[in-house]
Amino acid sequence: MLNREVVIAGAGPAGLAAAIEAAKAGAQVLVVDLNIKPGGQLFKQIHKFFGSSAHRSGIRGMDIGTQMLAEAEKYGVEIWINSAVIGLYSDKIVSIERGLENGEKELVNIQAKKVILATGASENVVRFKGWTLPGIMGAGAAQTMINVNRVKPGKKVVMLGSGNVGLIVSYQLMQAGCDVVALVEAAPKIGGYGVHASKIRRAGVPIYTSHTIIEARGTDRVSEVTIAELDSKWQPIPGTEKVLECDVVTLAAGLKPISDLVRLHDLDLTFNAVFGGWVPKHNRDMESTQSGIYVAGDTTGVEEANTALEEGRLSGVAAAEALGYLTAEQAKELKDDIWERLDGLRMGPFGEKRMFAKNDILADFPACVK
Amino acid sequence: MEKKFDDDMLVCRCEEITVGEIRQAIAEGALDVVGVKRRTRAGMGLCQGKTCEKMVQQILAQELCIGPEQTGSSSIRPPVRPITFGTLAGGIK
Numbered sequence: 057m058l059n060r061e062v063v064i065a066g067a068g069p070a071g072l073a074a075a076i077e078a079a080k081a082g083a084q085v086l087v088v089d090l091n092i093k094p095g096g097q098l099f100k101q102i103h104k105f106f107g108s109s110a111h112r113s114g115i116r117g118m119d120i121g122t123q124m125l126a127e128a129e130k131y132g133v134e135i136w137i138n139s140a141v142i143g144l145y146s147d148k149i150v151s152i153e154r155g156l157e158n159g160e161k162e163l164v165n166i167q168a169k170k171v172i173l174a175t176g177a178s179e180n181v182v183r184f185k186g187w188t189l190p191g192i193m194g195a196g197a198a199q200t201m202i203n204v205n206r207v208k209p210g211k212k213v214v215m216l217g218s219g220n221v222g223l224i225v226s227y228q229l230m231q232a233g234c235d236v237v238a239l240v241e242a243a244p245k246i247g248g249y250g251v252h253a254s255k256i257r258r259a260g261v262p263i264y265t266s267h268t269i270i271e272a273r274g275t276d277r278v279s280e281v282t283i284a285e286l287d288s289k290w291q292p293i294p295g296t297e298k299v300l301e302c303d304v305v306t307l308a309a310g311l312k313p314i315s316d317l318v319r320l321h322d323l324d325l326t327f328n329a330v331f332g333g334w335v336p337k338h339n340r341d342m343e344s345t346q347s348g349i350y351v352a353g354d355t356t357g358v359e360e361a362n363t364a365l366e367e368g369r370l371s372g373v374a375a376a377e378a379l380g381y382l383t384a385e386q387a388k389e390l391k392d393d394i395w396e397r398l399d400g401l402r403m404g405p406f407g408e409k410r411m412f413a414k415n416d417i418l419a420d421f422p423a424c425v426k
Numbered sequence: 427m428e429k430k431f432d433d434d435m436l437v438c439r440c441e442e443i444t445v446g447e448i449r450q451a452i453a454e455g456a457l458d459v460v461g462v463k464r465r466t467r468a469g470m471g472l473c474q475g476k477t478c479e480k481m482v483q484q485i486l487a488q489e490l491c492i493g494p495e496q497t498g499s500s501s502i503r504p505p506v507r508p509i510t511f512g513t514l515a516g517g518i519k
Contacts, residue, residue, distance in 0.1 A: 058519070090507070143504030151518075153509050161509070164519045183445075183481055188436050312480060319502040327495035333480075334499065 058087040060134075062375050063150045063168035065141040065317060068096020069361045070353025071174035072124045072367035074131075077372030077390075078170075079131035081381040086134045086166070088152055094128075094135050095121035096176060097196070098361060100203040103224055105362060117361055118203075144171065144321045148348060161374060168222065170348050170375040173318060174368055177311035177354035182216060186272035195225040195308035202232040210304035214281055215239045216269055217308030223252035225308065237300050239263040240283050242290065249406070269305070270297065278305055311358045318355065321346060326420050330413035331357025339421045340395070341374035342367055350375055357417070359401075359410055366398045437485070438472020438478040448482060452489045458498030459483060472508060475500050 062078045064071045067089035079085045080142050092097065101117025130136065138155030145151065148168045150340045153161050179194035181187065191210055191300035195217065198209045213234050218241035226236045240255065244266045246253045256263060270282045270292055286297035312332045323336045324345040326345060334343050336351045350371035353364035359370065377387035433446030443466045451465035459475075462468055462482050469475030469482065483497040490497075 140507040142509060143509050144505075151504060153505070153507065153513060161513045162516055162519060163509075163513060178476060180480055181477055183435060183437070183484075185432055188439050316506040317504045319499070320506060322503060330492055330495075333494070426470075 057150070058164060058166045060084055060166055061379055062072065062086070062170045062172065062173060062372075063088065063148075063166055064172040065150075066096065066174035066176055066355075067091075067094035067135055067137070068174060068364065069098055069120070069124070070176075070177050070355070071096070071172065071370075072128055073133075073365045073368030074172045074174060074350070074352055074372035074375070075133040076124065076127050077369045078172075078376045078379075079128070079133045081373070081376035083376050083379055084134075085096070085132075085380050086130075086136065088136045088139045088141050088150075090138070090140050092138050094125060094137060098124070100196075100199050100213045101361065102203050103139060113396050120361070120365075124169060137279075141317060142176075144173075144317050144349075153388040169379060170350065172342075172345075172350040172352060172368075172371050173336075173355055174351070174353045174364075174371075175314040175317060175355050175365075177269075177313050179307065179311055180307065180309045182269075182307050182309045184269045184271055186274070186278070189272050189274050189278040191274070191277040191303050192272060192305040192307070195221050195306040196311075198238055198304065198306045199225045199228060202228060202234075208232055208234055209306075210302075210425075211235060212237050212302040213304040213306055214269070214300050214302045215306050215308060217241065217310075218243075218246045218248060218253065218263055218265070219308060219310070220252060222249035222306075222308030223248040223256060225306065226261065227252065227255050227259075229306075230261075232305070237302050240269055241265045242268045242269045242286060247318075268292070272305055277303060279303065280304075281305060307344060311354065313357065313358060314353050319342070321349060323349065323351070324422065326417060328357060328413050328417060330409055331359075331417075335417065337417060337421050340370075341391070342371035343374060345422060348375075348378065349413060357410075357413065363398060363401050363410075366394050366401065370394050370398075437481050438466075438468035438471065438475070440473050440478075441469075442469040443478075445485065448485050449489060452486065456486075457490065458486065458496075459500055460498055462486065462498060469500055469517040474506075474508075 061084040064087045067087045075085045098117045139355030140153045143151035150166045183317045201207045272278045272281045284292040318336045325334045335357045342350045352367040352371040373390045435445045456462045486497040
């Protein structure tokens with residue numbers, strides 16, 4: 057069995073930020089990621105981020121990814137790609153299926169002193185008749201295809217959902233050369249930022265609010281969908297059906313935190329609808345109800361890359377402090393700065409409800425932990 | 427929204443379980459995700475419910491008039507990601 061001071065599951069913004077902070081303070085850090093490249097979803101975010109300069113606004117997600125990887129390398133962070141954490145056992149033994157350079161896999165158990173779970177979130181699916189037809193996929197999957205793999209998912213796309221993911225991916229699909237036929241939104245108004253929606257509308261793409269997909273049809277793959285208007289009780293109004301021709305349907309219906317490792321280790325969870333479902337309880341150090349096991353990023357509630365990154369930093373600083381690499385004063389200074397930025401990210405009409413949700417989770421942390 | 431719940435609609439594509447089969451399981455006494463899984467195999471395929479669990483939860487909530495937090499989740503056991511017998515047979519370092 058190998059030993060590492062800090063083992064991090066997930067090399068997205070949260071996991072990498074945690075790794076950088078812990079390694080910068082002097083800890084020995086290993087990050088494990090399923091994918092063939094670290095960076096999580098950052099490398100498919102070709103758009104510029106919002107917010108103030110402290111939040112890296114105006115910088116493209118992919119460039120943040122490149123900067124973070126360079127920083128991780130500088131501080132000697134070890135990253136195992138193509139490798140999956142398959143188990144987490146008592147006394148912080150982390151079981152990993154490690155991908156080797158020759159394409160083989162081997163099982164490795166690692167004794168960690170601190171574990172940080174930053175496993176992110178997965179896309180929700182939506183049921184309608186024919187939802188399993190080829191050509192129907194998550195909006196995030198389509199975004200990976202165009203921005204990472206440079207493959208168009210098809211020619212004519214119907215997007216379900218008008219949150220920021222639906223709006224941004226629609227625009228990027230257009231940039232990639234797809235014809236976005238329409239966006240369909242069940243709620244009476246557009247979910248995401250006006251600035252993104254305007255880009256779509258200026259391109260002449262209709263956004264059907266109070267509408268949903270009733271059925272997708274096709275033989276080998278989807279060839280058309282029927283949409284219909286919804287009444288105030290979310291019921292389709294007969295006679296309002298429209299048929300849209302398409303060969304791709306992308307579903308932007310939110311995400312849910314990936315909590316399998318959290319559940320495996322019996323961390324206390326709490327249900328939070330704003331954050332996408334069950335999330336692990338944690339304190340202001342991002343420490344879970346089991347001492348030495350930290351959680352960060354979308355695993356703790358679906359938000360944005362920026363919030364994931366800051367939560368990752370918090371967990372990295374806290375782990376380094378617990379290992380004795382930072383004094384309480386040094387750590388406090390770092391953590392106060394991070395919390396100030398996090399509070400800034402959770403303001404305004406879009407952020408405020410996440411601030412309240414996060415406060416609920418923090419308030420729910422038990423006084424006595426395992 | 428009834429039309430969205432046609433009985434022949436697939437929910438668990440790995441095990442090919444339909445809305446109708448899940449409703450039947452609930453009618454026979456399934457109260458949560460694990461109950462549905464034991465009766466139908468929904469969520470026991472390759473993806474281990476990563477896609478369909480949320481839909482099973484929605485159907486349970488609708489059929490039993492309960493909140494999503496009362497519908498439960500699958501039990502998690504290692505390995506949490508599918509691995510081959512070949513890898514397992516290679517032993518643990």
